[in-house]
Amino acid sequence: MKHIIIVGSQGVGKSTLIKMILDELKLPVYGFITRKEPENEDGAAEVYIHKAGEKPGYSPSNRIGICRNFKGTGFSEVFDAHAGLIRGLPKDGVVLMDELGTMEREALRFQTAVMDALDEYPLVIAAVRDRENEFLYRVRGHERARCFFITPENRDELFEQVMRSLRE
Numbered sequence: 263m264k265h266i267i268i269v270g271s272q273g274v275g276k277s278t279l280i281k282m283i284l285d286e287l288k289l290p291v292y293g294f295i296t297r298k299e300p301e302n303e304d305g306a307a308e309v310y311i312h313k314a315g316e317k318p319g320y321s322p323s324n325r326i327g328i329c330r331n332f333k334g335t336g337f338s339e340v341f342d343a344h345a346g347l348i349r350g351l352p353k354d355g356v357v358l359m360d361e362l363g364t365m366e367r368e369a370l371r372f373q374t375a376v377m378d379a380l381d382e383y384p385l386v387i388a389a390v391r392d393r394e395n396e397f398l399y400r401v402r403g404h405e406r407a408r409c410f411f412i413t414p415e416n417r418d419e420l421f422e423q424v425m426r427s428l429r430e
Contacts, residue, residue, distance in 0.1 A: 270412035276389035290355030336365025345375035363391035
C-alpha cells in the first residue's frame, strides 16, 4: 500500500481532505497535527504540535514556530523533542503527519523520524506544504509515497481519487 501525501498551499484544504479520508477509513490514528493560532496584534501567529487524537495543549514545550507574513521561523529543538510522536507506534492504523513544511528544515532528529515512519509503517497520511526544500523533496519522493496535489479547483473530487488509490 502506498502512503498518501496531500500536497498543497496553506489554507487550500489539505487537513479537511485528510479528515474526510480518516473518517472513511475508520482506523486508529496515531501521529501528530500542527495548528497555527490566529495572528496577534503584531501580525505573528504561533504554531503548535499536538498528538493526534488528544486535546490540544498550548505551551512553550509544544510551540514549534512562529509565522509572520507567510514566512515561518521554526524551533528545531521543539520539533526534535516531539520526534517520538511518530516513533514506536502500533501498526494497526494510520500514522498522521499534519503538516510538514519548512519550519522543521533544521530539525534533523524530527526529519529522521518522519523518514523512518515512511519506511516502517503500513499507512502514513501526510499533509505537505508545496514548498521547496530538501526535506520536503525526500518526503514527496519517497518510494512508498503517492502524492496528490490539492487545489481549490480539484479538492472536491480528490477525495474519491485518494479512496480509489487506497483500495488498489
